[in-house]
Amino acid sequence: MSADSLGLGAMFLPPDGAEAGWLVCRRLRREDTAALYEAILTSLDHLRPWMPWADSYTREMAEDFVARHTSAxxxxxxxxxxxxAADRTGRLLGLCGLHGRLGAGRLEIGYWVDxxxxxxxxxxxxxxxLTERALELPGIDAVEIHHDEVNGVSGRVPAKLGFEHVATVKDEPEAPAESGVEWQWRLDKDAWPASPAKQLLDAARAAG
Ligand SMILES: CC(C)(COP(=O)(O)OP(=O)(O)OC[C@H]1O[C@@H](n2cnc3c(N)ncnc32)[C@H](O)[C@@H]1OP(=O)(O)O)[C@@H](O)C(=O)NCCC(=O)NCCS
Structure with missing residues (x-):
């Protein structure tokens, strides 16, 4: 069911999680609140430059975030x-997400790592x-990753996965280190089968 057919603009049916070798991506759960809060608190100096919400993070913010995103x-x-994103022992290593903010037919991936x-x-x-899962959704033709141009580490991720750099746009800085210039990368559905992203997943799954 596509967002268009639902008549809900940028809404989509949330895909299940996925696994590849040593890493598991599973849907956020209520029980994750404590581990999420601990990971963010420990990582504040690392997150603050790029994540607007990391400026003065509180337990209430973690509780509210998890409640909002696990209630549907x-x-x-x-x-x-x-x-x-968890290892095989279940330890939380980071958080990633799919976002419908690009309008119908495209989803954006976001991430941060402990x-x-x-x-x-x-x-x-x-x-x-998440690219694999998103492109399996009916009506989704492309996945994008956006980052500030000075966040080169974040930009390594789409580059390694074979996303194409499709646009450089002005964007209001939201976090302290952002320059206000956003790089946008896209992987179209028809590029998925031969993409480095699929090869990476295949290799991780073959390694077990
Ligand atoms: C950006 C971020 C998510 C990358 O997470 P990660 O799990 O370390 O990334 P990966 O291990 O998959 O590595 C991706 C690439 O970045 C490189 N990299 C990761 N951390 C790095 C660092 N601190 N310095 C230099 N390179 C780094 C890796 O070596 C790899 O590049 P390579 O293949 O050329 O070697 C993480 O640094 C982070 O949480 N940053 C703060 C939040 C943020 O910026 N989120 C994205 C907002 S758009």
């Missing part, structure tokens, strides 16, 4: 859905899994 029944269309677990491929593999 799984079969109900949403505008945003969030996934915990400062203790960066540079291990968490964001790249998570984004590959």
């Amino acid at each position: 029944p799984p079969s109900e269309p949403v505008t945003d859905t969030h996934y915990v 400062a203790r677990h960066t540079k291990r491929g968490v964001a790249t593999l998570s984004a590959a899994m």
Whole structure:
């Protein structure tokens, strides 16, 4: 069911999570609140430059975020859905999400990773899994990743996955380190089968 056929603009049915080798992306749950809050609190210095909400983070903000994003029944269309990136022991490594803010036919992926677990491929593999899931949705023709141009680390993720840099646009800075210039990357559905993103997932799944 596409967003258009629902007549709900940018809403979409939230896909299930996914697994690939050592990493699991599963839907956010109420029980994640404590681990999420702990990960954010520990990572504040790392998150603050890029995530507007990280400026003065509180437990109430974590509780409110989790409550808002876990309240809809799984079969109900949403505008945003969030996934915990976890290792095989269930430890939370980061959070990623699908967002319907680009309008019908396209979803945007967002991510952040706990400062203790960066540079291990968490964001790249998570984004590959969400790309796969998003492109399986009827009516979704492309997935995008947007980041501020000075956040080069974030930009490595779509570049590695084979997304195409399609636009550079002015954007109001929302977080302290942002320059106000946004890079937009896109992977179209027909590019998925031969993409580095699919190859990465295939390799991770083959490795078990
Ligand atoms: C951006 C972010 C999500 C990347 O997460 P990650 O799990 O470390 O990323 P990956 O391990 O998949 O690595 C992606 C690439 O970035 C590189 N990288 C990751 N952290 C880096 C760092 N601190 N310095 C330099 N390069 C880094 C990796 O080496 C890899 O590049 P390579 O393939 O050329 O080696 C993480 O740094 C983060 O949470 N940043 C703060 C929040 C944020 O910026 N979110 C995105 C907003 S658009």
